[in-house]
Amino acid sequence: MNTGRPRVLLIEDDASLQRFVGLALEDLGIELLALPTVDEGLAELVRAPVDLILTDLMLPGRSGFELIDSLAANPALQGAARLVVFSAGLNPQVRLRLERPEVWRLLSKPCSLVDLQGCVSDALSLGGEQAAAIVVKADPATARAIAEHFGGNEPLYRSFRASCLQQFGADLIEGDRALASCDAQALRRLAHSLKSVLLTLGHTQPAILARALEDSSHAADWAVATPQWHELREQLRALR
Structure with a gap:
């Protein structure tokens, strides 16, 4: 069913990180499709186009690099969708490997709420305001995490x-x-x-x-x- 909303495909096998992305993007008016493997992600691209692909690199079965190879071999699968690599392993060597026309942007984990929202908004040309910050009182480590990764939203x-x-x-x-x-x-x-x-x-x-x-x-x-x-x-x- 076509909802008319931008479709974002997230390829991420960790349920907690799927939840983080879902919470971060729930107010952006998008349709989020979270799948745990490259094969399932490619099957979804065959089924219907998306507007943005967010993918981890380390995944069960085929890796994010193999996803990129598949998109390079069959550009129609990616279509006009921008591809963001969302990974904790973006060292200099990996960044060099990802300098490819299929890759639009790199986003390091852990990522702040504001950075993730901004990346998706930029990719989809959404504009609009980020989630409002909420002043919190918590232990220092928790307060720092809330400020750095959740835009102050406790x-x-x-x-x-x-x-x-x-x-x-x-x-x-x-x-x-x-x-x-x-x-x-x-x-x-x-x-x-x-x-x-x-x-x-x-x-x-x-x-x-x-x-x-x-x-x-x-x-x-x-x-x-x-x-x-x-x-x-x-x-x-x-x-x-």
Whole structure:
């Protein structure tokens, strides 16, 4: 059904980050389609055009780089849609790889509410005002996260945090499963997502641990990754 609203395709497998984008964009008058894999995203592009594509790079199955390759091979799939890479892994080497005509803009995770809204508004030529800031009183780390990532909007932060705490239960199960089965790729992907979510929430030390776990699981160094996961697991349980 065509709603007449701009269609934004988000390819992101982390449920908490899907929720963050949904909360950030809910007042922009768009239709947001959130899908967890490149294959599902490409199937949606075959089904109907979109106006903007937001994609992570580290995804289950095919990566964001492979999405870009697919769009380059079949430009009709992208059409007039602008493509924004929304990732926590935008180091200089990755940025160089992303200097391609299919890519319109890069957006680093964690990203502020204002930056995300501004990027989408620019891409869709929406204009308008950003979400109003709300003065908050909170502990320093939380207040800083609300100011930096949520434009001072405490209710939005609280809503996102509640969804993250619920998701942490599933994350604990997934981490235990990945460790028990020695699935280094799954553990790395989980650590990568948790790193961004924890930074967005203002939990710096657990985010640093998640980053370390991302590196050790990438190397399949189980002697290091195992105690790191157990420590991160306890910190997630404490946050819940």
